[in-house]
Amino acid sequence: MGQSLDLFAAVSPDGAWTVTQVMRRARAVVEAGLLPLWVRGEISGFKAWQSGHWYFALRDRTAQIRCVMFQKDNRRLPAPPQDGMQVFLFARPTMWEAKGEFRLTVVDLLSTEAGGLWQVAFEKAKAALAKDGLLDPARKRPLPPYPLRIAVVTSPDGAALQDIIAVTARRWPVAQLLVLPTRVQGEGAERDICAALALLCRIEGLDLAIIGRGGGSREDLWTFNHERVARAVAALPVPVISAVGHETDVTLCDLVADVRAPTPSAAAEAATPDRADVLAELAHLGARLARGLAGRSARMAERLGGTFDRLTGTLERRLERHRHELSGLAGRLDALSPLKILERGYALARDEQGRVLKRIAQFPSGLRFRLRVTDGDVAARAGES
Amino acid sequence: MARTPPAREPLSFAQQLDRLEEIVRRLEAEELDLDEALKLFEEGIERLREARERLTTAEAQVKQVLSDKAGNFKVEDFDG
Numbered sequence: 001m002g003q004s005l006d007l008f009a010a011v012s013p014d015g016a017w018t019v020t021q022v023m024r025r026a027r028a029v030v031e032a033g034l035l036p037l038w039v040r041g042e043i044s045g046f047k048a049w050q051s052g053h054w055y056f057a058l059r060d061r062t063a064q065i066r067c068v069m070f071q072k073d074n075r076r077l078p079a080p081p082q083d084g085m086q087v088f089l090f091a092r093p094t095m096w097e098a099k100g101e102f103r104l105t106v107v108d109l110l111s112t113e114a115g116g117l118w119q120v121a122f123e124k125a126k127a128a129l130a131k132d133g134l135l136d137p138a139r140k141r142p143l144p145p146y147p148l149r150i151a152v153v154t155s156p157d158g159a160a161l162q163d164i165i166a167v168t169a170r171r172w173p174v175a176q177l178l179v180l181p182t183r184v185q186g187e188g189a190e191r192d193i194c195a196a197l198a199l200l201c202r203i204e205g206l207d208l209a210i211i212g213r214g215g216g217s218r219e220d221l222w223t224f225n226h227e228r229v230a231r232a233v234a235a236l237p238v239p240v241i242s243a244v245g246h247e248t249d250v251t252l253c254d255l256v257a258d259v260r261a262p263t264p265s266a267a268a269e270a271a272t273p274d275r276a277d278v279l280a281e282l283a284h285l286g287a288r289l290a291r292g293l294a295g296r297s298a299r300m301a302e303r304l305g306g307t308f309d310r311l312t313g314t315l316e317r318r319l320e321r322h323r324h325e326l327s328g329l330a331g332r333l334d335a336l337s338p339l340k341i342l343e344r345g346y347a348l349a350r351d352e353q354g355r356v357l358k359r360i361a362q363f364p365s366g367l368r369f370r371l372r373v374t375d376g377d378v379a380a381r382a383g384e385s
Numbered sequence: 386m387a388r389t390p391p392a393r394e395p396l397s398f399a400q401q402l403d404r405l406e407e408i409v410r411r412l413e414a415e416e417l418d419l420d421e422a423l424k425l426f427e428e429g430i431e432r433l434r435e436a437r438e439r440l441t442t443a444e445a446q447v448k449q450v451l452s453d454k455a456g457n458f459k460v461e462d463f464d465g
Contacts, residue, residue, distance in 0.1 A: 146398040156449065156463075169445035174398070179449040179463050199452050275440055282440070285405050286433050292412030293426040 027095035079121030125227035147207035156181035160264035172272035212243030243267035
């Protein structure tokens, strides 16, 4: 019979595989032969579906693989990758039975470009904030010089809070610190921070707010790069200092805050004046106050003194004039004194009652009267006429 | 008749310092009657005393603000 292929036997219902059988077998083979692995390549045809799952191809010059990254895995990433981006994937190779495709189910995705996905997310949020004018330098408010109530949004058990408390107590114990405790890292931390910021907006009489945390890894600091957090910080009714402890990485929270401090301690320093300086300033003002009044009094005294001099001068001149007048008057009075006339030999006749007798008729015969001469009285009587 | 100081609005610390500055400047620069100058001086001394008192009697205070599920918030001492 020879070596001929029995085509009919091969297509018999018993001898042929169904598509599903093939794919199922292929999948088993692939999954057994290719354990989860790291793959590198370039993103292409990226598409995020409504369901939250991501679909794209990973390719190099000569080949490509279809990839899916489910929502439960991709939600940990700060941003979706972009076409053309070089990435590392950690993925499980499998067969996509419904489409008959070889596929990678991606569990993790790292961008090899500077900053990676973090940078992409950062730039995206930053652009959105800039579009709304929230990064405008003209929005920056000056810090109040003497804050009395300072809100602090941070972790209640971090070193950041202890540093802020210590610096404030040393420099400006005049202020009251109001701590709004919140988680600052981990999944959902951004929601916590936004809630704390919303609470802060309801506190009355606040002068200033500090938001921050100590240093950490880039992922740890990521909470402060959420656009939501940045917008909540920008909307605060009081000036805010951001201190997301990292010298090198500026967060979006830093960018929208009125002042950026490199560390929580530096934030507390920027927030408060030094009490010793303010006391010195008060002493200086006190000295100026005293000098001001003294100067005023001196000028006043000078003016008063001038007036006094003019016044007394006038008085003296007037007195002098009066003195002249008086002495003239005295001389004239003296000259008019009757005693002076008597001195010259005249006599004054007066009756018993002391009336001056000036006419003949006043001297009836026999009248007793007295004559006043210069050195005394003489008794006299009128004779026959 | 006893002199009572004029009733004043409570000022913030910054406003108090501003007022003090203003008093000093006026005393230094303006031609005022003695009466006016003395009044300003007295107010200045009073402001100075109040400001010093505020600075020296203060004691660092740390409180924490917590909110409950109903959205009310309460302020309590913080002991961290």
